[in-house]
Amino acid sequence: MPTVIAHLDIDAFYASVELLRRPELRGRPVIVSGDGPRAVVTTASYEARKFGVGSAMPTRRALRLCPDAVLIPPDFGAYRAASEVVMRLVRGTVDEVEVMGLDEAYLDLGGLLSPRAAMRRLVTEIRAATGLDASVGIGPNKLIAKVASDAEKPRGFVVLTREQACARFxxxxxxxxxxxxxxxxxxxxxxxxxxxxxxxxxxxxxxxxxxxxxxxxxxxxxxRFEGEESLQAVREAVSESRESTFDVDIAGPAELDAQLQRLADQLCRGLQKHDRTGRTIAIKVRLDDWTTVTRARTIAHPTNAVEHVGQIAAELLREYAPPRPVRLLGVRVASFGGVEEPPAQTAQLALPV
Ligand SMILES: [Mg+2]
Known part of the structure; x- marks a missing residue:
């Protein structure tokens, strides 16, 4: 059986979720973003993209490009709820799925008689259940599937062999x-x-x-569009994090610790709500010169208690002792139940935050 992999990506995910509950904004440029001086665009609707607005662009710049844009603060609870519906339908289509984020997944279509029809059906199901549009790329490896799903957004459906991908791009x-x-x-x-x-x-x-x-x-x-032909089938989200970029860089250890505890508190509340615990606690620190450092520690028993997570995060931050003012701080809990690592890795584990 030849490898057939699909990449499914919801179109302008955060902005589309917002438009579903604010239909009066349809057709207008919408930017989902915080509103501090250093906020960045998390998602822009396609109307905003026409003005050159893109993800990760500083929001101030986006508003200069598109002064009429409607700015909406992100509501991750709503995005997570929509994502759960999407991913349930994805998992109902094939057994092997690699979830890449709230709105993106790879599907192994190798066992299906008619992979294209299955993906068309999935897109229709997602649209019926959530109102969200998706783009799909299908190819012999993950790289081709991913590039194909991006090629004709929104509502793209692109199927490519490796040779076709090479020629097209x-x-x-x-x-x-x-x-x-x-x-x-x-x-x-x-x-x-x-x-x-x-x-x-x-x-x-x-x-x-x-x-x-x-x-x-x-x-x-x-x-040459050669890429991975098998998925890393992670069945559940394996980590959850909270981070924030500060309006003004923070240098004082006391204030940094206070911010860290605030993030740990938010994170643990989220974990408790979904009844998730993890054994690896990590911090992410970005300095004013954009040096980004992560530190992690894995403990013996899974936790979602803010006392544990906050304390370990504080220890990691103290040990790192940021040498310059801090621009961004993040806390992550990983290794959720069911995705246990072998015991050999329990000592210390560096993981990308
Ligand atoms: Mg997307």
């Missing part, structure tokens, strides 16, 4: 491919590689000289 910049960021793209450009076709044709040995023996050949493989 040949003239696109390497940044189109997930995993190739701005810095890497700049370094490729120095080598004269400005398109995916050029990347695919590049000498892996040459790129190894510039990017190292692992990343060099990996980049060429990405350019």
């Amino acid at each position: 040949a003239g696109h910049p390497p940044r189109l491919v997930p995993g190739i960021g701005g810095k890497t793209a700049e370094r490729l450009e120095v080598l004269g590689i400005t398109t995916l076709a050029a990347l695919a044709a590049a000498d892996p040995g040459l790129l190894a000289e510039h990017f190292g023996p692992r990343q060099g050949p990996w980049l060429v493989a990405r350019g």
Whole structure:
């Protein structure tokens, strides 16, 4: 059986959930964002995107581009509720699912007689149950599925073989491919590689000289749309976190600790509400120069008690002792029940926050 993987992605998820409960805003540019001076856009509706507004853009800049945009504060409870409905339908379609976030998942369609029909049906079911539109990409690996689902948003439905993906995106910049960021793209450009076709044709040995023996050949493989053909089937969300970016950088340990406890309190309340506990507690610290550091510790027994989580988070922060003012702070609890790690990893575990 050949590998067939689909990537499903809800279109403008947060903004679409908001529009469902505020139909009077339909057709208007909507931006979901906090409103502090450092707030960033979490999602923009397609009407706002026409003005050049995009995710992760500073909200102030977004409002300069699109002064008539309606600013809506994020309501993660509502997004989580919508996500649960979507993911239940996703899991009802196939056994093997890799959930990538609240609104994104990979599905292994390998066992299905008619993968396209199954995905069309899923999109219809999601629309009927939630009112949300989704885009779908289908291909022989995760990379192709992901790029295909992005290619014709909103309501895209794109099926590609590897050869078709190479041909279709040949003239696109390497940044189109997930995993190739701005810095890497700049370094490729120095080598004269400005398109995916050029990347695919590049000498892996040459790129190894510039990017190292692992990343060099990996980049060429990405350019050729070679990617993972199996899913990491995580059956439940494995972690939950809270973080905030401060309006003004914080340098004092007492204030940092107070902010950390506030985040731990919010996080634990959320965990308690969903009856989730975890054994790994992590912090994320971003300094004013954008250095981002994570520290984690795994304890013997799962917890969602703010006393435990707050205390361990505070210890981790004290041990790290931020050398510069702090711009962003986050707390995470991971390793939920049912996704236990082997005992060998109980001592200390660094995990991406
Ligand atoms: Mg999405």
